[in-house]
């Protein structure tokens with residue numbers, strides 16, 4: 075089971091939600107399902123509005139590492155993904171801190187998701 079805690083400056087308090095095993099939905103879909111106010115526009119990895127910071131909390135090897143090509147481009151253009159961070163994600167299983175909620179596939183792990191409530195600002 076995935077355990078996802080959302081914390082946003084535009085939320086009155088943190089909220090933890092659970093996704094059943096095998097759920098392959100995006101982080102943005104999970105947030106929308108639970109009325110978590112992560113900003114979004116395109117929902118297709120191109121605008122950067124859904125920028126979040128993800129911290130892995132369970133001490134295991136992170137699973138949700140794979141970035142889509144659109145996510146790589148958009149994060150890079152916005153200064154949130156450099157060559158070192160990309161190489162670490164692709165070769166050393168160390169996920170980058172910033173992700174796009176509409177591209178991030180939720181896995182069975184415990185994560186903290188931080189966002190500001192301002193589009194494109196973590």
Ligand code: FES
Nearest residue numbers: 117119122124176
């Ligand atoms: Fe546009 Fe996620 S909503 S990149």
